[in-house]
Amino acid sequence: MRQHAGVLNRTWLLILGILALAGGVLTLLAANGTLHAMSPAMPAAESPVVTGDLHTVFEPAYVTAIVLVAGVLIGALGLSWILAQIPRRNPADTYRLHQDPASGTTLCDAAALASAVENQINTLPGVVGSSALLRGTAMEPDLTMKITVNNRADIQDVLHRINTTVIPDLSTALETPLRRTGIQIEISGRNALAGTTVATTGTVIY
């Protein structure tokens, strides 16, 4: 249900990995003299890493400004990458159901529709709990559901009921077919909210 920063993480890990690998390989090539052998313009293995005077390089005032800006940029990048790791629901805000605002507006809170979907799912046999989330727009709604069912429930029956009652009901309410539906099934040992099979115990006396 919640969305993670998978693509973002892979992209940045790839970029930083290539930079670190390139830097490391170039340093090793310079250290064993291969770089100098390939091109005389490159530093020899015995030459110093820093040829100039670092005191002079860091003396001008504009270097301080460059360091400050670089620090802010790197820090902001790191902080935003950390914050991007928080899983997000990213729900739709409000569906605008009207055609022409001049003749009146009809707004529907997507959370209210999701709540109605949850209530309907919770009445199905074998369902322990549910969570529904609407994304997209009123014309192209996307419904994502996490449904927790009892470990003895008939999962295919639950799916059949959702596909034949819950989704069509939401589609009727929105007056448009859903663009996409996602159902995530979880299993629990807790009793279902409706249609529970009750475990009984007893003693057989001969």
Added chain:
Amino acid sequence: MSRHDGKVTPLRHRPSRAIPALILGTLLLAAGVALVWAAVARLVTGSWPVYLAGPRDWLTGVTWNDPGVWAAGAAATVLGFVLLAAALVPGRFNAVQLQAPADGGHAPAAGAQEIVMTRRAIARYAAAHCEHVDGVRSATATASARAVHLNVTTALHETGELRARVIAVVTERLTGTGLNPVPKAAASVRSRE
């Protein structure tokens, strides 16, 4: 940084690499704070902080074939390989797809549909149905996208027949859920008095 922001992402996905991302994000943040700290210290006191003197003196005196430079190059190369592995090794899917019910199950009121069952749910489901088999005292299960492994304890001395029954029951139940592909069931049965 851009996120999905209202777009739908698949429920069945590979690991998001949050741990290496958090480590690198923290290191970047720390580096940024150190640079800002140094720049502000220079603006306030007129000189760079003392903690920069050590690296500066080391860099001024070091040559390319110094052992320290070799170590830094090797460390950066290893780090690069680790980061590339973290980015490129795909990892296991978190869930297995379920087939929608065949008899009119696909909702006409919906377009594309994705139904998944998480690996944890598959393990719980398999363990629960395993415990319904006569002779099983307790059962736990672990699941991957293609296999379910059951650890069963029993009071029976002869475990071979029970193992076959457990695998048959769990396979039948997993098939009944509509999992596609159906994970292959395997069981380890331990006899316990």
